[in-house]
Amino acid sequence: MRMQRVGIYLSGLLLLLFVSTAFAHNEATADVAAQVDQDSARLASADDPILDNAEDMIEEGRRTFRFDTFGDEDYWGGQLQLHQAIQGASLGGVGPGVSPNTALSVGLKVDADALPRMLRGQLKSGRVNLDDPATTLALLQLDAVVGVTGIFDDGGNLRSIGIQCALCHSTVNDSLAPGIGRRLDGCIEELVRVTAARHRRK
Numbered sequence: 001m002r003m004q005r006v007g008i009y010l011s012g013l014l015l016l017l018f019v020s021t022a023f024a025h026n027e028a029t030a031d032v033a034a035q036v037d038q039d040s041a042r043l044a045s046a047d048d049p050i051l052d053n054a055e056d057m058i059e060e061g062r063r064t065f066r067f068d069t070f071g072d073e074d075y076w077g078g079q080l081q082l083h084q085a086i087q088g089a090s091l092g093g094v095g096p097g098v099s100p101n102t103a104l105s106v107g108l109k110v111d112a113d114a115l116p117r118m119l120r121g122q123l124k125s126g127r128v129n130l131d132d133p134a135t136t137l138a139l140l141q142l143d144a145v146v147g148v149t150g151i152f153d154d155g156g157n158l159r160s161i162g163i164q165c166a167l168c169h170s171t172v173n174d175s176l177a178p179g180i181g182r183r184l185d186g187c188i189e190e191l192v193r194v195t196a197a198r199h200r201r202k
């Protein structure tokens with residue numbers, strides 16, 4: 001009889017313990033969930049200065065990687081006069097010039113996002129003359145040659161040329177045509193390709 005009562009007390013106590021622990025646990029889970037909600041809301045909101053700063057830095061880095069020549073046009077244009085070979089004799093340079101087809105065949109890429117919509121359409125349907133160096137100049141003027149910047153004077157003449165990280169470290173997804181598409185920066189396949197080509201030359 002006595003043992004039975006103790007048993008009942010004990011189970012009551014256990015039940016109480018169980019319920020209160022479960023309740024406290026729920027409470028804690030709810031607290032954590034609320035905190036997570038709060039954190040993700042903060043992350044998603046535009047007014048988080050840390051995230052804003054991180055985003056700005058990524059944007060700035062991407063711009064540098066894609067478009068900053070670090071002044072190397074003094075070398076490529078200034079010393080090597082590469083721009084003269086690109087535009088060719090008929091446009092005031094030297095030699096036959098470099099057509100987009102030639103450029104694409106040596107691995108240069110065209111950034112489809114830099115092209116006006118109409119030109120994208122014409123390219124897709126093969127209505128752009130890719131054998132004409134003048135087209136290369138037009139692409140340079142649009143800043144559409146990945147990793148290469150043409151420097152033009154006010155009269156639209158190519159005066160120099162510089163290169164960027166993207167020349168060797170970016171490719172495109174060929175969405176419009178082979179070698180023409182959306183930029184893929186820091187693409188490991190591209191680095192493997194460039195490195196392999198370099199080692200083959202050795």
Ligand code: HEC
Pocket residue numbers: 065163164165166167168169191194195198
């Ligand atoms: C002319 C081509 C070329 C240009 C331009 C170039 N790189 Fe490279 N980069 C390479 C090659 C090739 C390698 C691989 C070197 C090797 O493994 O021998 C490399 C390696 C690297 C690596 C090391 C990658 C790794 O995983 O080990 C980094 C980082 C890098 N480059 C960043 C840059 C940045 C930033 C710029 C622009 C400021 C730049 N590169 C411009 C060709 C280039």
